[in-house]
Amino acid sequence: MExxxxxxxxxxxxxxxxxxxLVQYVxxxxxxxxxxxxxxxxxxxxxxxxxNGEAVKSCTxxxxxxxxxxxxxxxxxxxxxxxxxxxxxxxxxxxxxxxxYCTPGMxxxxxxxxxxxxxxxENDVRIGLEGNLCRCTGYHNIVxxxxxxxxxxx
Amino acid sequence: xxxxAFNYVRAGSAEEAISLxxxxxxxxxxxxxxxxxxxxxxxxxxxxxxxxxxxxxxDLSYIRDxxxxxxxxxxxxxxxxxxxxLLGSDAPLLAHTASHVGDPQVRHRGTIGGSLAHADxxxxxxxxxxxxxxTYVAQGPNGTREIAAGDFYQGYLTSxxxxxxxxxxxxxxxxxxxxxxxxxxxxxxxDWAIVGVAAWRRNGDTAVALVNMGxxxxxxTSVSTALAGGASIDDAAAQAAAEADPQADLNASIxxxxxxxxxxxxxxxxEASG
Numbered sequence: 001m002e003x004x005x006x007x008x009x010x011x012x013x014x015x016x017x018x019x020x021x022l023v024q025y026v027x028x029x030x031x032x033x034x035x036x037x038x039x040x041x042x043x044x045x046x047x048x049x050x051x052n053g054e055a056v057k058s059c060t061x062x063x064x065x066x067x068x069x070x071x072x073x074x075x076x077x078x079x080x081x082x083x084x085x086x087x088x089x090x091x092x093x094x095x096x097x098x099x100x101y102c103t104p105g106m107x108x109x110x111x112x113x114x115x116x117x118x119x120x121x122e123n124d125v126r127i128g129l130e131g132n133l134c135r136c137t138g139y140h141n142i143v144x145x146x147x148x149x150x151x152x153x154x
Numbered sequence: 155x156x157x158x159a160f161n162y163v164r165a166g167s168a169e170e171a172i173s174l175x176x177x178x179x180x181x182x183x184x185x186x187x188x189x190x191x192x193x194x195x196x197x198x199x200x201x202x203x204x205x206x207x208x209x210x211x212x213d214l215s216y217i218r219d220x221x222x223x224x225x226x227x228x229x230x231x232x233x234x235x236x237x238x239x240l241l242g243s244d245a246p247l248l249a250h251t252a253s254h255v256g257d258p259q260v261r262h263r264g265t266i267g268g269s270l271a272h273a274d275x276x277x278x279x280x281x282x283x284x285x286x287x288x289t290y291v292a293q294g295p296n297g298t299r300e301i302a303a304g305d306f307y308q309g310y311l312t313s314x315x316x317x318x319x320x321x322x323x324x325x326x327x328x329x330x331x332x333x334x335x336x337x338x339x340x341x342x343x344x345d346w347a348i349v350g351v352a353a354w355r356r357n358g359d360t361a362v363a364l365v366n367m368g369x370x371x372x373x374x375t376s377v378s379t380a381l382a383g384g385a386s387i388d389d390a391a392a393q394a395a396a397e398a399d400p401q402a403d404l405n406a407s408i409x410x411x412x413x414x415x416x417x418x419x420x421x422x423x424x425e426a427s428g
Contacts (some may be wrong), residue, residue, distance in 0.1 A: 017159070018159075018160060018161065019157045020156075021156065021196075024156070040155050041155075041193060041196070041197075042189065042193055042259075043344065045257070045259060048259055051262070051263075054233075054262040055258060055259045055262060056259050056263055057260070057263075059196075060188065060189055060192050060193060060260075060263070061188060061192070061263065062188065064164075064207070065188065065207065065209060109258070109259065112258065112262075113258065116258075127343070128258060130257045130344050131256070131259045131344055132257075
């Protein structure tokens with residue numbers, strides 16, 4: 001089936017099998033491998049991207065469902081000149097990652113969270129990131145990173 | 155994990171969706187948000203030959219004041235139910251329960267109609283709408299019919315919907331002035347409930363429904379009857395598992411589930427009576 005999907009502002013048109021998952025489409029058809037596949041069962045959140053501005057687990061959505069939609073991946077949130085998104089910068093400054101595998105999904109979930117709640121409490125952040133698993137950090141510095149980014153956005 | 159191959163068609167309206175599902179027969183399935191169906195397809199536990207995508211039937215995404223009830227379009231997402239001011243004031247138990255479904259990413263895609271039609275007894279919304287005495291509206295080739303939540307769940311992942319019917323609306327009676335509670339016990343934040351309880355009380359009436367305590371959501375009528383007869387919350391909660399028939403799994407034995415049901419019903423009744 002021919003679909004047309006806008007990924008990070010660029011529209012891609014092409015044929016996909018209906019069973020192609022959005023995460024496969026982003027990684028293998030569009031060639032953006034920043035979005036990771038973790039559990040592949042919609043538990044871990046490593047594959048989180050934005051669909052029309054909202055965080056979604058791209059392992060649990062078909063590419064054909066994204067036809068005509070606006071997708072943003074981790075590659076699409078920094079400025080064109082390379083200046084990192086405030087959330088990316090906050091993760092660096094607060095040591096919000098160790099191995100980094102969950103980080104693209106964490107950052108995409110966190111930016112979606114701040115879109116919905118620009119002034120979260122620590123508890124709001126912890127609950128807001130319940131769909132993302134990290135097996136390194138114990139979450140402390142991830143939560144600190146998101147709070148720092150929220151503070152910077154004020 | 156990739157689903158088995160299937161054909162994909164997209165419906166622009168409920169009528170078109172019902173016509174398509176009739177055309178393709180029993181091996182076709184409706185696809186709404188996909189957050190119940192796609193995980194099963196990836197595990198090859200479901201292998202529909204055709205998916206009829208109803209995710210773009212936008213006129214079935216709404217939350218409206220229906221007088222004595224709130225009418226919710228079947229394609230309304232959990233996130234929209236959670237954030238609805240109308241539901242927050244007139245059916246807060248439902249809005250609150252919706253905020254406990256999965257995680258934010260799941261709630262951005264999953265729909266109330268999809269969750270109810272999937273008829274998983276471990277899901278939060280079937281039991282909550284059962285406790286609320288909701289009415290579901292199903293549309294088929296010959297028109298619409300109303301199905302009481304209490305008649306809808308017929309077995310594990312099995313509902314009263316015919317193969318060529320789709321849920322179009324959920325009508326939730328207004329519960330203004332009621333006390334209510336939703337208790338969800340799980341080990342990880344985003345998990346299904348090991349046991350859950352939805353309860354509300356108003357003017358001496360009490361309704362309690364249980365999550366994951368049988369092959370369908372379970373109405374704990376013995377609890378309501380005991381309270382109506384003047385029993386204390388402690389004594390009524392001791393009846394929590396009377397109608398239940400839970401299964402054992404990796405999370406809990408049957409005995410543990412029955413115990414949890416009593417503890418959680420007691421907490422729910424206490425909160426709903428506060």
